[in-house]
Structure formats: structure tokens, C-alpha cells
Amino acid sequence: MERTERTGRAEDTAETADTAETARTAVVRRARVGDLPRLVELMHEHIAYEKSAPRPPGLAGRLGPQLFAEDARMWVLLAETPGGGVAGYAACSAEFAFWDARHYLHMDCLYLAEEARGHGLGAALMAGVTDLARELGLVQVQWQTPDWNEGAVRFYDRLGATGLPKRRYGLSVD
Numbered sequence: 001m002e003r004t005e006r007t008g009r010a011e012d013t014a015e016t017a018d019t020a021e022t023a024r025t026a027v028v029r030r031a032r033v034g035d036l037p038r039l040v041e042l043m044h045e046h047i048a049y050e051k052s053a054p055r056p057p058g059l060a061g062r063l064g065p066q067l068f069a070e071d072a073r074m075w076v077l078l079a080e081t082p083g084g085g086v087a088g089y090a091a092c093s094a095e096f097a098f099w100d101a102r103h104y105l106h107m108d109c110l111y112l113a114e115e116a117r118g119h120g121l122g123a124a125l126m127a128g129v130t131d132l133a134r135e136l137g138l139v140q141v142q143w144q145t146p147d148w149n150e151g152a153v154r155f156y157d158r159l160g161a162t163g164l165p166k167r168r169y170g171l172s173v174d
Helices: 017-025 035-047 059-068 121-135 150-159
Strands: 027-030 074-080 084-095 102-112 140-145
Touching: 027 084, 027 121, 035 059, 035 074, 035 102, 059 074, 074 121, 084 121, 102 121, 121 140, 121 150
Parallel strands: 102 140
Antiparallel strands: 027 074, 074 084, 084 102
8 A cells, every 4th residue: 555645635735845745645555564763753753742651662563563563453654744754553453343243444643743833744645545455455544633622623523524522541450
């Protein structure tokens, strides 16, 4: 799934020429084993951005087998800048919706490095995520974002996504 994606939003007059060029030349592709160090670096930035607790050491060692096993059910898409640097990621897995009795693509994370925001890479990543869902035969993508992340909420609203009024919980089983 290596692709170049445009935002397709010519009516967005606030977009600069540089932003439009970045969006046209952004490459969204699946992560490879060699991407793991940069991916983990971006994950740590994302964890700090969301004010979450640091993760235990060895994240790459635990994550690699989940992403690159032959029967992996998790996919990570990376957004590259025109210069070839990895600037962001979207992590997805197939989940089952009990009430709908069907699978959907759960986007667990979408993150862009601060300097990469506002250049169309987020829209390119989201297009890659929807393409992945289609490739897998799934008809819906679902995700969550912290309610305080107003920039993300505005971005998802611009894409035409619908916010759902639910609260996410976690329960430790240790």
C-alpha cells in the first residue's frame, strides 16, 4: 500500500501553496521493520502530547512482533514528508462491533510531529486508513480523541467524521 495522496480540498482557501504541494507529494505507506526506531520515537512524542504515563522500556521489542508477524492483525501506516522523513503514523486493528455484528477498522492512534501539522499529511494518513479499511473489506473506521484536543476535533469534523458521545474506560487486571 504505497501511495501518494492529495487532500482533494481545493475549496479550502486557507491552504498555502506549500501545504498543497506537501499534500500532493506526501507518501503514506505501511511501516517496515527498519521504521521501528522512528515509530517508537513518534509514539513517545504522542504519549507526552496526550499527557499519558510513560511506557515501560522495551516498547520496540514488544511492538515489532505484533506489527510484523505473518498473521499480524495490526497495521501502522506512516506519513513521509516530500524529503522522505517519517513525520507521523496511524495505528489500526480490526475489531468486531457486537451490535452491528460486523468487523470495523479501529484507528487506535493518529499522530503527526508538531512541525508536520497543517501541511495535508493528516488528510493523507486518513485517506490511507480508509483505503486500508476498503482493502480489508471493512465498511467503517472508528477512533477516539481526547475531548481537550480541539485541533484534532476540528480536523476530524472537517473530514466529515461524526463524533460519538461516549467515554472510554480502562480497568487494570493486574
